[in-house]
Every structure is written in C-alpha cells, then in structure tokens.
Amino acid sequence: MNTSAESRRGGVAPSQARKHDAASTRAALTRAAALRFGRYGYNGTSVRDIARDAGVDAALVYRYFGSKEALFEVVSTSTTMFEPLRCLPLEDVAAWVRDVVANAPSEDEVPHPVLCVLRSSSREEAVGRLRDEISEIFSESFAKRLDGPDAELRAELLSAWLLGTTLMRTAIRTPALASVSDSTLLKYLKAGIDPLLKLPDDHERTDCP
Incomplete structure (x- = not known):
C-alpha cells in the first residue's frame, strides 16, 4: 500500500485487519463512501478506495450494495x-x-x-x-x-x-x-x-x- 499517496488523497488506512459481520461491514463501507464521495465526488472515487478505507475486500461493495452507483445513492443525501x-x-x-x-x-x-x-x-x-x-x-x-x-x-x-x-x-x-x-x-x-x-x-x- 502506498501510504504517502493515500495520505495525500485523504484516505483512512485500516490500522489492522479485522473481521466484520454484515452489519459492521455495511456501516464501515457506508462511512468510508460518505467521506470519499464527499471529498472527491463520484468520479474521483473508486470502489477500491472505499473498500481500502473500510478495511475490507472491494468485492464486498458489490455484495452489500450491488454497485458503486447504488452505494452513492445511499450516502449522497442525509436528511x-x-x-x-x-x-x-x-x-x-x-x-x-x-x-x-x-x-x-x-x-x-x-x-x-x-x-x-x-x-x-x-x-x-x-x-x-x-x-x-x-x-x-x-x-x-x-x-x-x-x-x-x-x-x-x-x-x-x-x-x-x-x-x-x-x-x-x-x-x-x-x-x-x-x-x-x-x-x-x-x-x-x-x-x-x-x-x-x-x-x-x-x-x-x-x-x-
């Protein structure tokens, strides 16, 4: 992992590997996505960015949300x-x-x-x-x-x-x-x-x- 590059992008590198249940994984991905989309917008954010910040495999974004666009819809408004x-x-x-x-x-x-x-x-x-x-x-x-x-x-x-x-x-x-x-x-x-x-x-x- 290029930590210096990630620091410049404002990502949050996971401090250690950890196990996630479904609820905590969704919560971690949602928070990471909110921060990424909020800072860099939709086009400036990748699924890999979100998964890395959440400390999970990128495949779990698709497992729990279906697509990057669907995850964006979840976090792009907060009323x-x-x-x-x-x-x-x-x-x-x-x-x-x-x-x-x-x-x-x-x-x-x-x-x-x-x-x-x-x-x-x-x-x-x-x-x-x-x-x-x-x-x-x-x-x-x-x-x-x-x-x-x-x-x-x-x-x-x-x-x-x-x-x-x-x-x-x-x-x-x-x-x-x-x-x-x-x-x-x-x-x-x-x-x-x-x-x-x-x-x-x-x-x-x-x-x-």
Missing part, C-alpha cells in the same frame, strides 16, 4: 437529521437549529450533504434526490404546520438557514460562525427563524398534523 421537524413544537425550532449547528460533525467526520452533491455535480440524479428529500420534509410536511401566506416558501427558507449555517460553520469554517457561543448563535437564529414560523396573529402552532 435524517431533519426528521424532528415533523413534530417539534414551533417555538423550539430555533433552539433545535442552534443545537444542530453547534453539534454538527466536522467536514473530516461527515462531509456536508450539499458539498457531497456539488462535488458530484455530474450526477444530476443526486441533485434531484436531495431536492426531493428536502422538499418532502420542508415544502410539504413542515409547511403544513405553518398557517398564513407563503407557507412553503417560509419552510424552504428555514431549510436554507439550516443548510447554509451548517455549511459555513462545519465545512467552510468562517471565523465568526466557527467560534460563536451557543447563546449568541441562538439569539441571531431566533431573530431570523421565528418570524418565518409565526401565525398572522403572532400565535404559534405546536401540534403535529
């Missing part, structure tokens, strides 16, 4: 983090966004889903899939919880706040966002987010549909 918005009381949304931003993994741990898609810009289906998943949670599900005009637009603006803020803090690491205290971050997030969630009479809905 599970948005699920609480389906039922979270509206008055708690700004604090929840603060917590997501403050506790988001670094780019070295989990590449940001937007960067993962942009670095694979030739994979139009990845862009469409991310759009569909965000639309389902924000434009459809969350928007139904908002009264007043332009509910879909306000819901999508919330997604822009969330994705943009996490991107700037964890991936681009602009100095102010990277160092801001939780209390100050919450103050400004509430100033921008709360008006998007208020009803015309300033009463907020907190029930789940």
Whole structure:
C-alpha cells in the first residue's frame, strides 16, 4: 500500500485487519463512501478506495450494495437529521437549529450533504434526490404546520438557514460562525427563524398534523 499517496488523497488506512459481520461491514463501507464521495465526488472515487478505507475486500461493495452507483445513492443525501421537524413544537425550532449547528460533525467526520452533491455535480440524479428529500420534509410536511401566506416558501427558507449555517460553520469554517457561543448563535437564529414560523396573529402552532 502506498501510504504517502493515500495520505495525500485523504484516505483512512485500516490500522489492522479485522473481521466484520454484515452489519459492521455495511456501516464501515457506508462511512468510508460518505467521506470519499464527499471529498472527491463520484468520479474521483473508486470502489477500491472505499473498500481500502473500510478495511475490507472491494468485492464486498458489490455484495452489500450491488454497485458503486447504488452505494452513492445511499450516502449522497442525509436528511435524517431533519426528521424532528415533523413534530417539534414551533417555538423550539430555533433552539433545535442552534443545537444542530453547534453539534454538527466536522467536514473530516461527515462531509456536508450539499458539498457531497456539488462535488458530484455530474450526477444530476443526486441533485434531484436531495431536492426531493428536502422538499418532502420542508415544502410539504413542515409547511403544513405553518398557517398564513407563503407557507412553503417560509419552510424552504428555514431549510436554507439550516443548510447554509451548517455549511459555513462545519465545512467552510468562517471565523465568526466557527467560534460563536451557543447563546449568541441562538439569539441571531431566533431573530431570523421565528418570524418565518409565526401565525398572522403572532400565535404559534405546536401540534403535529
């Protein structure tokens, strides 16, 4: 193994050979693929790269996922983090966004889903899939919880706040966002987010549909 070359590519060489059961193998491959696709995009990543980082044989990528493309589909979007918005009381949304931003993994741990898609810009289906998943949670599900005009637009603006803020803090690491205290971050997030969630009479809905 050319460890110096691998270091330049940002790979994670396995420290020692180890046995994997099916679940741990899938998990190791998924994590390795997320990091590789996030850093180098679809065309810049090979099945061998992923398998080597996971410490397993490349044949296991095909065994557990069928193809490189199928594995890319599994890891190229990550919207599970948005699920609480389906039922979270509206008055708690700004604090929840603060917590997501403050506790988001670094780019070295989990590449940001937007960067993962942009670095694979030739994979139009990845862009469409991310759009569909965000639309389902924000434009459809969350928007139904908002009264007043332009509910879909306000819901999508919330997604822009969330994705943009996490991107700037964890991936681009602009100095102010990277160092801001939780209390100050919450103050400004509430100033921008709360008006998007208020009803015309300033009463907020907190029930789940």
